[in-house]
Structure formats: structure tokens, C-alpha cells
Amino acid sequence: MTSTYAPDRTTLFGIYKRVALLKANDERSRKVIMTGRLVMPYYSYRGQEVIPAAMATALTDDDYWVTIYRGIHDMLAKGMPLNDLWAEIAGRVDGTCKGKGGPMHLTYPEKGIMVTTGIVGSSMPIANGIAWGSQLKGNNRVTVATFGDGATNIGAFHESLNLASVWKLPVIFLCQNNLYSEHTTYEKATAAKRVADRAAAYNMPGVRVNGNDPVEMYAAAREAVDRARAGDGPTLIEAMTFRFYGHVFGDADAYMDKGQKQAAMDADPVPLFRARLIAEGIATEAELVAIEAEIETRIDTAVEFALASAFPDLGELTRDVYAEGEVA
Amino acid sequence: MNATATNAKPVTILQAINSALADAMAEDETVLVLGEDVADPEEGGVVGVTKGLSTRFGDHRVRSTPISEQAIIGAAIGASLVGFRPVAEIMLMNFTTVAMDMIVNHAAKLRFMSGGQTHVPIVIRTMTGTGFASGGQHCDYLEAWFAHTAGMKVVAPSNPADAYGLMRAAILDPDPVLYIENLPSYWTPGEAPPTGFVVPLGKARVAKEGTDITIVSYSRVLTEVLGAVEAMEAAGVSAEVIDLRTISPWDKETVFASVAKTGRCLIAHEAVTQFGVGAEIAATLQAEFFGQLKAPVGRLGAPYAPVPFSKPLEAAYAPTAARIAEVAIALTKDH
Numbered sequence: 001m002t003s004t005y006a007p008d009r010t011t012l013f014g015i016y017k018r019v020a021l022l023k024a025n026d027e028r029s030r031k032v033i034m035t036g037r038l039v040m041p042y043y044s045y046r047g048q049e050v051i052p053a054a055m056a057t058a059l060t061d062d063d064y065w066v067t068i069y070r071g072i073h074d075m076l077a078k079g080m081p082l083n084d085l086w087a088e089i090a091g092r093v094d095g096t097c098k099g100k101g102g103p104m105h106l107t108y109p110e111k112g113i114m115v116t117t118g119i120v121g122s123s124m125p126i127a128n129g130i131a132w133g134s135q136l137k138g139n140n141r142v143t144v145a146t147f148g149d150g151a152t153n154i155g156a157f158h159e160s161l162n163l164a165s166v167w168k169l170p171v172i173f174l175c176q177n178n179l180y181s182e183h184t185t186y187e188k189a190t191a192a193k194r195v196a197d198r199a200a201a202y203n204m205p206g207v208r209v210n211g212n213d214p215v216e217m218y219a220a221a222r223e224a225v226d227r228a229r230a231g232d233g234p235t236l237i238e239a240m241t242f243r244f245y246g247h248v249f250g251d252a253d254a255y256m257d258k259g260q261k262q263a264a265m266d267a268d269p270v271p272l273f274r275a276r277l278i279a280e281g282i283a284t285e286a287e288l289v290a291i292e293a294e295i296e297t298r299i300d301t302a303v304e305f306a307l308a309s310a311f312p313d314l315g316e317l318t319r320d321v322y323a324e325g326e327v328a
Numbered sequence: 329m330n331a332t333a334t335n336a337k338p339v340t341i342l343q344a345i346n347s348a349l350a351d352a353m354a355e356d357e358t359v360l361v362l363g364e365d366v367a368d369p370e371e372g373g374v375v376g377v378t379k380g381l382s383t384r385f386g387d388h389r390v391r392s393t394p395i396s397e398q399a400i401i402g403a404a405i406g407a408s409l410v411g412f413r414p415v416a417e418i419m420l421m422n423f424t425t426v427a428m429d430m431i432v433n434h435a436a437k438l439r440f441m442s443g444g445q446t447h448v449p450i451v452i453r454t455m456t457g458t459g460f461a462s463g464g465q466h467c468d469y470l471e472a473w474f475a476h477t478a479g480m481k482v483v484a485p486s487n488p489a490d491a492y493g494l495m496r497a498a499i500l501d502p503d504p505v506l507y508i509e510n511l512p513s514y515w516t517p518g519e520a521p522p523t524g525f526v527v528p529l530g531k532a533r534v535a536k537e538g539t540d541i542t543i544v545s546y547s548r549v550l551t552e553v554l555g556a557v558e559a560m561e562a563a564g565v566s567a568e569v570i571d572l573r574t575i576s577p578w579d580k581e582t583v584f585a586s587v588a589k590t591g592r593c594l595i596a597h598e599a600v601t602q603f604g605v606g607a608e609i610a611a612t613l614q615a616e617f618f619g620q621l622k623a624p625v626g627r628l629g630a631p632y633a634p635v636p637f638s639k640p641l642e643a644a645y646a647p648t649a650a651r652i653a654e655v656a657i658a659l660t661k662d663h
Contacts, residue, residue: 064410098443107442114409114446119433125399126434129406129414136360136388136412143406156429159396163403166394320444321478322577323502 005219005226009282011057015214016277017291018053022073023270024295025082029072029089030249032303040089040103043070047244050269051176051211052077055144058221064112064134064143066127069104070176070243071116074146079111082302092309099312100320112141120181121154123147124173128164131171131228142228144172149238150181152195161202161236170228172221173236176211178243183255199236211239212269214276241269338517344488345377345453345509348495349415351523353385359499360389360407363400363417363453367392374419375514377453397423401430404450405438413499414450421456421508422465424474435504436479451498455509457548458598458646464634467511469547469599474506475576475608481529482575484508486550488518490573493527501529510548532579534586538568540660541592543652544583544609546572549596555649556656563653565660575605580612587613591622594656598646601629623659628652 007015026046032038048070056077059065067074075085080096088095089103096108104118115126127145134141151157152175164171181189192198199206205227209220217239224235242264246253253261277283339347353359361381365373370392372379382390393400397418404416418424424431431452439447458467474480481503485491491509498505535550536557545553550571557567568586572578587593593613595606606627613625628647636642 066406096443097441097445100443101441105441107438107445109409109445114406115434115438117434119429122402122429122434125402125430126406126409127402128399129403129408130410131406132403133407133410133412136407137410156398156402159394159399160402162394163396163399167391320440320442322439322481323447324444 005222006215007057007218009280011218012214013277013282015050015053015057015218016273016283018056018077019049019214019270019273020292021295022049022053022076024292024299025072025076028299028303033249037303037307038090042103042249043247044243044245044249045070045073047264047269048176048178048211048241049073050214050217050273051174051239051241052146054214054217055174055221058218058225059142059144061111062141064114064127064130064141065146066115066117066123066130066143067113067146068116068120068123068148068151069118070148071146072103072106075106075108075113075116078113080106080108080113082298083305084108086302086306087309090306090309091311092306093312094305094309098316100316121147121151121156124151124160125156127171128160128169131164131169132167134170135167140229142170142172142225144174146174146176148181149175149177149179149186149190149195150184151175152198153181153190161199161204161234164234165202165204168231168233170231171234172224172228173234175236175238176241177238178241180243180247180256182247183251194238196236196238204234204236206236206238208238208240211241212267214273337520339488339520340515340517341485341488341491341509342375342377342514344492344521345495346379346381348492349378349381350384352496352499353381353389356413357389358412360391360412360414361417362391362393362403362414364395364419365392366390366417373417375455375511377509378417397427398430401427401435401452404452405430405435405448408448408450409438409446415499416450416452418452418454420466421454421470422468424452424454424470431474431480431504432477436477439503440479447502448504449502451495451505451507453507453509455511457510457512458635458642459512461637461639461642462635463637467635469508469597471506471508471575472599472604475605479503480576481505482508483529483573484510484547484575485573486513486547486571487516489521489525490527490533490571492521493525494529494573496524496526497529500526505529508547513548513551516551527573530574530577530579532573532582533571534568534582535571536567536569538566538590540566540590541594541656542568542570542583542586542590543594543596543656544570544572545596546575547598549598549647552647552649553596553652556653559649559653560657563657565657567656578609583609583613584616587617588620591620592659594626594628594652594659596628596647596652599629600632601627602632604629626655626659628655
């Protein structure tokens with residue numbers, strides 16, 4: 001990676017703060033489900049935290065993001081408030097979508113989180129449209145679409161990359177390659193050796209980076225953001241990572257190679273990043289402990305806020321199908 | 329609402345749609361047009377519905393796309409989420425199948441799933457219709473699929489004034505609207521509507537008053553129904569004809585008022601009868617008018633088969649004026 005886009009010490013610290021939040025939130029989510037306090041389909045992102053943390057740090061609040069069902073790390077990185085998030089995944093009225101979206105359909109336009117889709121591969125066509133809007137308005141906003149390696153085998157991926165390149169849209173296609181498409185390994189599902197190679201077919205830069213390395217990931221993100229803002233069009237980033245748990249939390253994950261999984265967990269990017277901050281003198285152990293404690297407190301508050309929030313009233317069943325007053 | 333003609337010269341449905349798009353684009357710079365071949369270098373679409381728009385409004389607002397239906401609808405959805413009102417063309421209705429995820433899972437549901445935070449004010453223009461020997465994959469009527477999808481609105485004009493007025497309403501509407509154009513009717517002439525004429529969505533039109541039976545229809549079959557009326561009058565049967573104009577949400581009030589008067593109803597459409605729009609209307613009417621109906625509610629559509637190629641088979645596929653008259657007369661005589 002070139003040093004042009006390397007994060008400075010403050011930026012690196014900022015990325016870590018996001019990473020620590022994402023890790024703690026995932027751990028709490030699994031705990032809350034396992035203790036039976038909440039029932040929800042949950043797609044753990046544990047192990048993938050560095051990617052959205054670095055990407056979000058390279059963006060502004062005004063930039064847009066379209067994500068997928070395994071996307072709570074993306075949303076938290078982009079700035080979705082914890083209370084709103086937890087109330088939504090608990091199906092409560094104080095949730096960002098009044099409890100009607102749930103963990104797979106979160107929206108928070110205030111921070112540019114425009115769509116979360118439960119359909120593999122569908123983030124990209126919509127991200128293109130948002131980016132087209134920015135291009136027409138000339139407002140310099142960038143749109144990120146996140147997806148997994150499995151999504152790159154969907155027709156929508158190919159249609160979207162082609163259109164974005166032909167129209168030179170300010171969009172970043174950020175593949176979080178965790179080596180599994182649901183229960184199927186990358187090799188069994190994907191003919192291309194590398195997802196990044198697919199960019200060549202669409203005449204756009206395709207870069208493969210170690211998504212678990214904050215410096216490398218941030219540099220790739222910054223380069224793609226600058227390129228999009230300059231009007232030079234889309235970039236495909238293939239960020240290599242690993243999903244620590246099954247496709248949906250609670251599945252048997254017997255299809256995952258145990259050695260591969262153990263090796264990935266041994267190389268957990270979060271403690272590595274943490275140690276790096278201390279080794280490089282960017283933060284002290286005490287500072288990090290304080291940050292992590294504050295995060296836990298914020299999550300405590302959010303969980304209790306969510307569980308104390310009311311369920312939506314039954315009138316919500318048919319509200320928001322059409323605009324208010326336009327019920328069929 | 330009827331058009332008040334300010335221009336004596338008749339226009340075709342095709343010209344009316346073109347004018348509606350042009351007028352909407354001139355009035356509101358957030359209105360965009362996209363689809364395969366829609367810009368002028370690509371001749372404004374395969375039959376020229378969007379001709380002249382890119383020359384007048386620029387290729388930033390009128391964009392020809394690759395043959396990529398998911399990308400087209402996705403681009404329309406995304407742009408609508410950030411303040412635009414895109415009109416996306418899916419060249420033929422059968423090709424909506426390629427973009428069903430974007431239409432059904434995203435356009436129709438984002439308002440609901442976001443708890444009303446976002447909405448998708450897009451129009452999806454598409455054309456279809458038998459009569460051109462196109463065979464099984466280019467001329468299906470699939471409106472029931474979309475009418476069945478909560479969050480979608482579905483309109484189908486039968487004449488130039490409505491084609492203009494419904495397009496203006498669809499563009500103004502805050503929710504996704506599927507706008508169905510009929511290929512064999514594009515060159516049907518009619519009264520020219522005044523600029524800015526709007527046909528409110530969800531409002532049907534009594535195309536002809538009558539007393540013995542209500543015939544509900546839309547799109548091209550409405551023309552066949554009006555043709556059937558003469559033969560029916562010769563047989564002493566007076567039909568009231570309702571042009572639904574909006575298929576979903578449909579105008580129950582107008583249909584109910586008519587059926588309350590006539591006591592009989594036939595629903596005629598080009599789509600396959602089974603599980604079609606006629607089934608929904610018939611079921612609703614039997615619940616509303618049980619005990620008052622003078623005859624079972626009739627449905628007339630296409631047979632349960634794909635659209636055939638061979639000319640005599642194709643001609644027998646969609647309801648004709650003669651067949652409509654025959655079925656409607658039977659409903660008044662046999663009961």
C-alpha cells in the first residue's frame with residue numbers, strides 16, 4: 001500500500017474506537033440471544049470489524065451506505081445510535097424503523113444508512129441509484145455498497161458494476177470476503193480466483209486487501225473515496241476477512257473447516273489492533289480500558305432502553321404500506 | 329374526471345405518454361427517465377415513446393441503460409431515495425420478471441420496512457399486449473402479480489387522455505407505480521388532454537352508463553367492451569361500462585355503486601383468468617352484495633395458457649368484443 005493514504009495516529013485511534021464498539025456489540029448480541037432476552041435472526045459479523053470501521057473513518061456523515069443482513073457492524077461504524085439500533089432489533093416502537101424492519105432491514109438516513117437488504121446481492125443496484133443522485137446533484141457524496149463474496153455470483157453484482165462503470169458513478173463496491181457463501185466455501189461457489197479480478201471485466205480498479213489490517217484497509221478505502229469524489233468512478237474493494245461463527249448465529253457451522261476457523265480466531269484482528277496501538281504508543285492500556293468500559297455502559301443502556309420500549313401498536317400493521325392517507 | 333379538450337386535434341396514446349413525460353420533466357427537474365434505448369441517439373425507445381426527451385432535457389436526465397433490468401430498477405430506487413422521481417422503462421412486461429427482486433422486495437417495501445423513513449416515488453413504465461405475433465415471452469399481462477404486492481400501485485390507461493393524466497398522477501405519487509402500456513393501443517387516437525391534466529390514482533371512470541349489467545375492464549380490453557355494448561343493445565341488454573384505470577388500489581366505491589344499480593357484473597381483462605384481477609373483484613362483490621346479485625359475478629380473461637404464436641390461436645386468446653357480448657348477455661338471460 002502507498003503511504004499517501006496511510007492513516008495518521010489519530011485516524012488509527014479513531015478506527016480502533018469503532019472496532020471496539022463493533023466487537024462489544026456483537027458479543028453482547030450473541031449473549032442477549034443466548035440468555036433468551038431477545039429472539040431474532042442474527043448474522044454475527046465477529047471477525048470482520050476492521051473493514052467497516054476503516055471504511056466509515058474514510059467517509060463523512062453525509063456519505064451514503066447500503067448494506068445487507070450481515071451489516072450491523074457497517075451501520076454502527078457509520079453512526080447509527082445504539083439505542084435506536086437495539087430498539088429496532090428488539091422490534092420495539094423506539095427502533096429506527098418503529099420495529100417494522102428488524103435486524104435485516106435497518107434504515108437510518110440521518111447518518112446516510114439508506115437501505116439494509118436481506119437479499120444477497122441487492123445492495124449494489126440501489127447504491128448505484130443513490131450515487132447517480134449525487135452525481136446529478138453534484139454534491140460530492142460517495143455511496144458505499146457492502147456485500148459478501150457470495151453476492152458476487154448474483155446477476156445484480158455484474159449488472160451493477162457494469163452500469164456504475166459506464167456511468168462513472170461515485171460508488172464503492174466493498175466486498176467483505178469472509179470465505180463463505182452462507183454454508184458453502186468460496187472455492188466451491190466462485191470460479192474467479194479473486195473477487196477483485198472481476199473488476200477488470202467492468203473496466204474499474206479492483207483491489208484485494210487484508211481487510212483485517214486497519215492500515216491497509218483504510219488506505220484502500222481512502223483511495224476509493226478520493227477517486228469517487230474526483231468523478232473518476234467506482235472501485236471494487238475485496239477485503240479479505242473471516243466470519244468466526246456460522247451463517248446465522250446458532251447454526252451448527254459443521255461445514256466450516258475447524259483448523260481454518262481456529263487459525264482465524266487465533267489471529268483475531270481486534271486484539272492484534274489493540275496491541276498495535278499500545279506498541280506504537282498511540283494509546284495506553286488504561287486509555288483503552290476506559291474506552292472499552294464506556295462502550296459496555298453504552299450498550300447496557302441501549303439493551304435496557306430497548307427492552308423497556310413498547311411494541312408498536314397493531315395499527316402499524318397496515319401503516320406505511322402507502323403514504324399516510326393513501327391506504328388501499 | 330373527464331378531459332376538457334383545448335386542442336381539437338386528436339392524439340394517440342403514444343403521443344399522450346410522451347407529452348406527459350415532457351410536461352412533467354419541464355415542470356419538475358427531479359423527474360428523470362431511464363431505460364433501454366430511451367434516449368434520442370437510441371431512437372427514444374423501440375416504438376419512440378420517449379422520443380425527443382433527451383434532446384430537450386439532456387442525457388443526464390434521460391439515460392439509456394444497458395440491458396440490465398435489475399440495475400435499471402435499482403438505479404431508479406436509489407435515486408428516488410435521495411429526492412428524485414425517476415420513470416424507469418422496462419421495455420416489455422415479461423422482462424419485469426428479471427427485476428422482480430428490485431420491484432417486489434425493495435421498491436414496494438422500503439417505506440414499510442423503514443417505518444416510513446424512506447419512500448420510493450418511482451414509476452415503472454412497461455408495455456405488453458397480444459396481437460403482434462410475439463409468442464410466449466413478449467406480451468403477457470402480469471398485473472395481478474404487482475396488484476398482489478403490498479406497497480405497489482398499478483395503473484393501465486385505455487385512452488390518450490387517461491394515458492396522460494395517469495402518467496402525471498403516477499409521477500406525482502409518493503409510492504411506486506407500475507404503469508402498463510398496451511402495444512396494440514399505442515396508435516389509438518383520442519381527445520387531447522390539457523397540459524397538467526391529472527387523473528387521480530384509485531379513481532375509476534364510468535365509460536358508459538347502463539342498467540342491466542356492469543362490465544369492469546381496463547387497458548385495451550376496455551375498447552373491446554365498448555365494442556361489445558352495441559351488440560348487447562341490439563339484443564336488448566343495457567351495459568354500464570367501468571374503466572378501472574387504476575387496478576390497485578381499485579375504486580370499490582364506483583364499482584359498488586354500479587353493481588348496486590345493475591345487480592350483475594362481468595370483469596373482462598387480457599390476463600389469464602385464473603387467480604387474476606377478476607377473481608379479486610368478483611370475491612369482493614360477492615361478499616358485499618351476497619343476496620342482492622341477480623347472477624353470479626362473471627370473469628372473462630385469457631385461457632390458462634401462455635400466449636400462442638400461431639395467428640388463429642393468438643386471435644382466440646384475448647377477450648374480443650364478440651366474446652364479451654356473448655358472456656355478458658348470457659349473464660343477463662340465464663339467471
